[in-house]
Amino acid sequence: MASPQALLSRPMPDLGGPAQPLLSVRGLTKHFPLKGGLLNRARGSVQAVDDVSFDLRKGETLGIVGESGCGKSTTSRLIMALMQPTAGEVIFDGQSVGPGGLTLKEYRRQVQMVFQDSYASLNPRLTIEESIAFAPQVHGLPRRPAVERAQELMAAVGLEPAQFARRYPHELSGGQRQRINIARALALRPRLIILDEPVSALDKSVEAQVLNLLMDLKEQYGLTYLFISHDLNVVHYVSDRVLVMYLGRVAEFGPVDALYEKPAHPYTAALLASRPSMDPERRRSEPPLSGDPPNPVNPPSGCRFRTRCALAEAVCAGTVPPLAEAGPGHRAACLVHAPGSGHSKATAHAA
Ligand SMILES: Nc1ncnc2c1ncn2[C@@H]1O[C@H](COP(=O)(O)OP(=O)(O)O)[C@@H](O)[C@H]1O
Numbered sequence: 001m002a003s004p005q006a007l008l009s010r011p012m013p014d015l016g017g018p019a020q021p022l023l024s025v026r027g028l029t030k031h032f033p034l035k036g037g038l039l040n041r042a043r044g045s046v047q048a049v050d051d052v053s054f055d056l057r058k059g060e061t062l063g064i065v066g067e068s069g070c071g072k073s074t075t076s077r078l079i080m081a082l083m084q085p086t087a088g089e090v091i092f093d094g095q096s097v098g099p100g101g102l103t104l105k106e107y108r109r110q111v112q113m114v115f116q117d118s119y120a121s122l123n124p125r126l127t128i129e130e131s132i133a134f135a136p137q138v139h140g141l142p143r144r145p146a147v148e149r150a151q152e153l154m155a156a157v158g159l160e161p162a163q164f165a166r167r168y169p170h171e172l173s174g175g176q177r178q179r180i181n182i183a184r185a186l187a188l189r190p191r192l193i194i195l196d197e198p199v200s201a202l203d204k205s206v207e208a209q210v211l212n213l214l215m216d217l218k219e220q221y222g223l224t225y226l227f228i229s230h231d232l233n234v235v236h237y238v239s240d241r242v243l244v245m246y247l248g249r250v251a252e253f254g255p256v257d258a259l260y261e262k263p264a265h266p267y268t269a270a271l272l273a274s275r276p277s278m279d280p281e282r283r284r285s286e287p288p289l290s291g292d293p294p295n296p297v298n299p300p301s302g303c304r305f306r307t308r309c310a311l312a313e314a315v316c317a318g319t320v321p322p323l324a325e326a327g328p329g330h331r332a333a334c335l336v337h338a339p340g341s342g343h344s345k346a347t348a349h350a351a
Pocket residue numbers: 032046047048066067068069070071072073074075296
């Protein structure tokens with residue numbers, strides 16, 4: 001059997017080849033029961049994530065975007081197996097996670113996460129070096145090579161080891177702490193990194209530096225990213241494909257250029273119209289998004305976006321829109337794009 005040191009020196013091997021998705025999410029659902037009242041009985045549930053499915057291709061950056069509360073973080077926690085789904089499953093490179101498949105330990109070596117809050121993710125009592133070396137040691141790497149790896153990774157994220165190794169998290173800026181969190185995520189040689197609002201707490205100038213660092217590291221280490229943000233511009237900048245979520249469901253997904261140039265879902269169009277534009281040529285005609293999303297405890301029937309949608313018709317209240325084709329590799333959950341749906345703007349008959 002290979003030593004832990006040898007096993008930890010490189011990523012786990014590619015199993016299914018380049019055409020097999022690195023991650024497949026199938027029907028992922030999380031309903032949080034709402035408890036309260038006299039007997040603390042369940043009174044409905046928060047439908048945080050509802051029947052979400054997508055594939056993550058090897059080597060790509062898939063962006064997930066949507067307003068606050070639409071279920072992005074719950075999706076990432078479900079994928080990380082930090083909570084049990086109500087329904088659905090996650091397949092990693094052809095293998096399930098759990099009994100009969102990958103153990104949680106094997107899975108978590110290959111899938112790492114970076115969160116928004118750079119401070120909360122770090123143990124304040126560990127030096128930067130100890131913090132990065134911690135997980136490899138837990139996985140069996142002896143102290144000396146673990147420390148060597150920590151120093152190599154500090155350099156890779158742009159922090160001079162001689163200057164930073166012995167410092168504590170409170171002695172660093174937010175941007176420097178986020179670089180350390182990225183180094184920690186890399187320490188087990190993962191294949192997939194889930195980045196949940198990784199730059200949302202940083203100043204704009206620092207944000208650009210950290211995004212560029214992430215793109216460089218992706219090349220250098222052959223990574224795949226699931227990049228979550230509420231910021232459309234950030235997602236546009238980093239993603240190959242984009243998935244738009246609304247109230248726990250997939251509203252639209254597709255190649256980044258197609259989705260930003262020709263959004264198919266009225267929600268995506270409204271989101272894009274709501275962002276400040278520097279270029280008057282590119283101002284949009286769609287009405288911008290107003291108000292907040294409805295409560296996920298009692299989401300609207302049929303299409304969840306219909307209560308804020310300029311194109312809503314009676315049919316939208318009675319039919320859950322399927323993910324209809326809107327272009328090559330491009331789908332939108334909108335009855336306008338579903339032939340024969342009965343919406344006045346849809347083609348009358350299914351092809
Ligand atoms: N542990 C929880 N218990 C109950 N409701 C939750 C919990 N976590 C998240 N929610 C609710 O689920 C919905 C989605 O939240 P979240 O996944 O954090 O959205 P996002 O990351 O897109 O802002 C929100 O309505 C939120 O209040």
